[in-house]
Amino acid sequence: MTVSVEIRDLAITFGQGLSAVRVLPGVSFSVAAGECFGLVGESGSGKSTVLRCMSLLTDIWTGEVRIGGRNVRDIPLKERCRLMQMVFQDPYGSLHPRQSVRTVLAEPLRIHGMDNHEARMNRALTDVGLPVSFLDRFPHQLSGGQRQRVAIARALILEPSLLLLDEPTSALDVSVQAEILNLLNRLREERGFTYIMVTHDLAVVDHMCDRFAVMLHGEVTEVLPRAAIPGNGATHPYARELIAASLEYEGQL
Amino acid sequence: MEQPILEVKNLSIRYNGAPADAVRGVSFTLGRERLGIVGESGSGKSTVGRAILRLLPSAKVSADIMRFEGTDLTALSEAQMLKLRGRRMSMILQDPKFSLNPIRRVGHQVAEAYLRHFPVSRAEAKAKTLEMLAAVRIRDPERVHDLYPHEISGGMGQRVMIAMMLLADPDLVIADEPTSALDVTVRLQVLNILDGLVRDRGIGLIMISHDLNLVRNFCDRVLIMYGGRVVETIAARDLDQATHPYTRGLLAAQPRIGGPRAPLAVLDRRPEWTEEFTQ
Ligand SMILES: Nc1ncnc2c1ncn2[C@@H]1O[C@H](COP(=O)(O)OP(=O)(O)O)[C@@H](O)[C@H]1O
Ligand SMILES: Nc1ncnc2c1ncn2[C@@H]1O[C@H](COP(=O)(O)OP(=O)(O)O)[C@@H](O)[C@H]1O
Ligand SMILES: [Mg+2]
Ligand SMILES: [Mg+2]
Numbered sequence: 227m228t229v230s231v232e233i234r235d236l237a238i239t240f241g242q243g244l245s246a247v248r249v250l251p252g253v254s255f256s257v258a259a260g261e262c263f264g265l266v267g268e269s270g271s272g273k274s275t276v277l278r279c280m281s282l283l284t285d286i287w288t289g290e291v292r293i294g295g296r297n298v299r300d301i302p303l304k305e306r307c308r309l310m311q312m313v314f315q316d317p318y319g320s321l322h323p324r325q326s327v328r329t330v331l332a333e334p335l336r337i338h339g340m341d342n343h344e345a346r347m348n349r350a351l352t353d354v355g356l357p358v359s360f361l362d363r364f365p366h367q368l369s370g371g372q373r374q375r376v377a378i379a380r381a382l383i384l385e386p387s388l389l390l391l392d393e394p395t396s397a398l399d400v401s402v403q404a405e406i407l408n409l410l411n412r413l414r415e416e417r418g419f420t421y422i423m424v425t426h427d428l429a430v431v432d433h434m435c436d437r438f439a440v441m442l443h444g445e446v447t448e449v450l451p452r453a454a455i456p457g458n459g460a461t462h463p464y465a466r467e468l469i470a471a472s473l474e475y476e477g478q479l
Numbered sequence: 480m481e482q483p484i485l486e487v488k489n490l491s492i493r494y495n496g497a498p499a500d501a502v503r504g505v506s507f508t509l510g511r512e513r514l515g516i517v518g519e520s521g522s523g524k525s526t527v528g529r530a531i532l533r534l535l536p537s538a539k540v541s542a543d544i545m546r547f548e549g550t551d552l553t554a555l556s557e558a559q560m561l562k563l564r565g566r567r568m569s570m571i572l573q574d575p576k577f578s579l580n581p582i583r584r585v586g587h588q589v590a591e592a593y594l595r596h597f598p599v600s601r602a603e604a605k606a607k608t609l610e611m612l613a614a615v616r617i618r619d620p621e622r623v624h625d626l627y628p629h630e631i632s633g634g635m636g637q638r639v640m641i642a643m644m645l646l647a648d649p650d651l652v653i654a655d656e657p658t659s660a661l662d663v664t665v666r667l668q669v670l671n672i673l674d675g676l677v678r679d680r681g682i683g684l685i686m687i688s689h690d691l692n693l694v695r696n697f698c699d700r701v702l703i704m705y706g707g708r709v710v711e712t713i714a715a716r717d718l719d720q721a722t723h724p725y726t727r728g729l730l731a732a733q734p735r736i737g738g739p740r741a742p743l744a745v746l747d748r749r750p751e752w753t754e755e756f757t758q
Binding site: 434467 | 519662666689691695733735
């Protein structure tokens with residue numbers, strides 16, 4: 227199955243009274259079913275917050291998030307987990323140090339009362355290019371790239387349709403990043419996943435995404451097709467500056 | 480030929496208790512140029528930088544030659560090293576948050592670093608501090624002088640670190656991933672400032688980075704490290720014509736703006752890369 231995403235006026239304020247900070251004043255964008263949509267912008271601009279709101283890790287927001295046409299707040303927790311999963315940046319922090327890969331993968335299966343645990347765990351590991359023998363390993367026995375593969379396997383095991391990827395390769399070396407990006411592209415081709423991917427690297431956006439939103443101070447300044455990157459087709463001043471800096475950094479100016 | 484700023488020959492380093500050397504047989508010389516050291520995490524880049532500044536108390540460091548402006552670094556006492564460090568050779572690290580004292584105003588910290596090395600009055604040190612903050616293109620030096628580290632952004636913090644380091648007028652600067660924690664727009668500003676100052680003053684710069692784009696554009700020459708060894712040395716402008724399969728593999732693994740969308744090349748790591756010695 228493949229799902230679309232629609233976000234309307236997503237707004238959130240942290241804190242109260244004088245210390246209240248309006249982190250997202252009102253974000254709107256939509257993502258087509260099967261699309262890879264990028265979220266870029268300077269650090270602190272609210273990219274991770276958008277993903278955390280969508281997945282209801284944070285739920286004090288206002289506005290509307292629709293996934294496959296349904297209001298995310300109307301989807302029961304268990305069903306929501308089977309619909310969308312999140313992958314975080316830090317492959318070191320996101321796995322519990324004393325849990326084996328088997329435990330990491332078995333837990334969601336148990337919670338969701340799924341059958342054929344062994345077969346599903348084997349499939350998830352094979353999908354992310356790890357040998358089945360890794361089920362008995364612990365995080366300290368894995369490299370950074372292998373940990374991120376396990377984190378992706380954990381996200382895949384409930385067979386979601388939508389993956390929220392928060393800088394999934396920022397902590398990895400470029401050769402390991404290449405393996406993970408190839409893996410994500412292959413999975414999207416095979417399964418029709420929809421991705422929303424936060425990254426700070428426009429070369430990654432150009433390689434992976436169909437369109438992307440440029441965020442600044444909690445707002446979407448502009449949504450652009452990937453083709454806008456090489457010739458800097460942005461119109462908003464910050465989006466132009468970001469693309470220009472990325473081109474210059476790559477030595478393309 | 481002009482005397483090199485730094486001369487390193489056959490440098491090997493093993494951390495205490497480690498089963499193998501973290502750095503093996505590294506040799507290079509540095510003139511008034513920008514030398515990049517690039518490679519993946521764990522390849523030994525930071526260890527080389529720390530060894531030059533003699534900041535490795537828990538490791539065994541050996542070298543045939545490790546000479547800074549003619550001075551044999553391996554023979555200096557810690558007291559003599561203290562006179563060099565921060566004065567004639569300094570280091571910039573990735574995150575200024577860890578290098579600045581959180582409970583002291585940034586201007587005072589810069590002035591203090593200056594007072595540590597030069598016999599001047601506090602007023603002179605402050606004047607010099609403001610001048611240097613302006614030199615790293617901080618628009619309102621008086622205001623920034625009075626801020627605490629948590630009140631400034633990462634990019635501003637890194638400029639303060641550059642100001643602090645350049646005040647001592649060093650001959651050698653080792654920058655270890657100085658902009659990896661910064662947004663790309665800010666990263667370019669900081670690199671351009673560092674670049675301008677280093678060139679104007681004829682400082683020798685060692686730029687340690689995992690980022691091929693950075694060393695390509697901000698260095699003259701690049702050492703590529705793998706598994707503790709230098710596998711290739713190449714002029715930065717020729718990086719795309721690198722011949723070592725590891726360097727070529729790194730370049731091919733990197734997605735590029737406007738590049739093809741075919742699967743990215745994946746490194747096929749060869750055992751002989753850690754054995755051979757090309758230079
Ligand atoms: N739980 C929270 N409480 C208060 N402020 C928060 C919280 N989470 C995020 N913020 C603030 O929201 C802003 C956006 O953060 P984030 O979404 O993490 O940005 P990004 O992912 O774009 O770097 C930042 O200023 C951050 O400090
Ligand atoms: N303090 C330390 N004690 C023991 N081993 C270390 C220490 N610091 C680094 N190492 C090891 O030395 C090798 C080189 O590390 P480092 O110089 O930090 O690499 P790089 O800077 O290229 O990422 C790695 O294998 C690392 O695990
Ligand atoms: Mg974030
Ligand atoms: Mg390092």
